Amino acid sequence: MTQVANAETAGTRGPGAWTIFRRNRLSTLGFAILVLLLVLSVVGPWLSTYSPTDTTAGNPLESPNLAHLMGTDELGRDLLSRVLVGIRVSLIVGVIAAAVATLLGITVGSVAGFFTGRVDDVLMRVTEIFQVIPRFFLAVVLVAFFGANLINIILAISLLSWPELARIVRAEFLSLRSRQFVDAARVAGASTLFLIFVEILPNALMPVVVNATLQVGQAMLLEAGLSYLGLGDPSQISLGLMLHQAQQIMRTAWWSTLFPGLFLALAVLAINLVGDGLNDVFSPRSRER
């Protein structure tokens, strides 16, 4: 029955995805901010006149002025050029960590939901364990023990971020696996991999996309938290690392904490707003309007 209903609505085609997305003004704003930040993070290093590591860029602890719009730190480095690099590093960490977590979540969730039975039981027990262990503290010990470098940080974050998605994908698979179109493909002799990846997964993609988007923001905040506690990669200028360094000098230099945090919050907010908008696009209700 629902198949038929879906086919009918697909035939009459409601408004396009972009139209629905744009209805949510805040999400459109978020999208614009995100694009702006992405452009800034790519072309930023060419825009700024100083190298982010140049200690002769200005005098130590200059407050924001025309030569240094965000001021300088205690070593005389230009904060604007550091923030521009920082946005890039934070975004890269967020995107890669979310991508790895999404892949893990899809794999575990689809295997559990497709095969059900014992496989499902075992995988869901493991998922539950990962959900209960406080992930921030596990990330802290993992990075503290294995070394604070970008790869370990990304791995620790993604290793702890997949369970939620695995559960979502599993639930989708459980409801999709016995649908007629899957049976039809199975009878036609499709392999298990074909059934999982070509027949079922595309139908379960909507919640995956929304979740993956929100994960990027969460991963950026986790990285910032780790860096703030002194577990950031000292060779990579992330916004979190800047906030960690600012803790020592912020009492005399308010600009050292205000700007990196502001841009981090802006980026995460933009991502969350875009996630909300995508949720609208995928929810069947908004097609009806």
Next chain:
Amino acid sequence: MAATHLLIYALRRILQAIPLIFVIIIINFFLIHSAPGDPLDVLTGNMETTEEYIEQLRSEFGLDRPLIEQLGLYLFKAVQFDLGYSLRYRQDVIDLILSRLPPTLLLMGTALVLSSGLGILLGVAAARRPYSFGDNAMTFVALASYSMPVFWLGQILLLVFALHLAWFPVQGMYSLRAPNQGFGRLMDLLHHLVLPAATYSVYHLTLIFRLTRVKMQETMTLDYITTARAKGVSERRVAWRHALPNTMMPVVTVIGLNFGFMLAGSVLTETVFAWPGTGRLLYEAIMARDYPVLLGLFTVLSIMVIAANVITDVIYALLDPRVVYK
């Protein structure tokens, strides 16, 4: 009858939680042995020490015996609440952590009461006039504070209210010159508590607000609400007396299930304000690479989270007669 059922359910949930605690301890063991370097570096926390102490550690942890025996020994120690010894603090790790727990619980408890109360209040208000200007504004503010790192919010509040306006102390729990007992000391403590508790509340408030708002909106469309309205019950009474009680269940659950997330927020907040709790201890342990303390904190904080999960489930069963204890 129902009471025994509930008791059995509670016991079952506690028994189910025990394997999880073992998982935590096994992770600790795995970390000690797979981290780069010698397990002894980990156990001494990178402190200079004597040859005797090294020998003592070697026999205590059975480091020359097969790995599986070492694991058995480690589990046996953990079951007796022996989480190792910190050379840096010259104290047993478990005692050290327990002595730092009260400030954390005070901060978390205060913030939790504040943020839940205010969050539910604002959530109900927003849900009563969905998509009004007030609702949209509150939703946006909630999303914005949800998107900022909690420690940055703390840093900004500290800059404005402690350094610029000097309304509140910059850090710590007590002033040096404060009276060391009685009412004066309590006032001093509260004065120090304001900023960290506010930071942490704002962050947590957004979660409660968003959840209450969504659940209230769902509840308000149900039939029994329409019935109440048809009877002529005032809108205010419908929202607060009829809809809110049914909204409370999922809110309570989410508070319980987010305990780990909340604990992480508390740790970061404590670091900003040098609040002398477990969060501050974690920061010091990371900075000094004091691995026994780090692992001990991971264990204790994880057990707290697992316990919070069990307690939430039991409270849920207690409140909702529809839950089947199986």
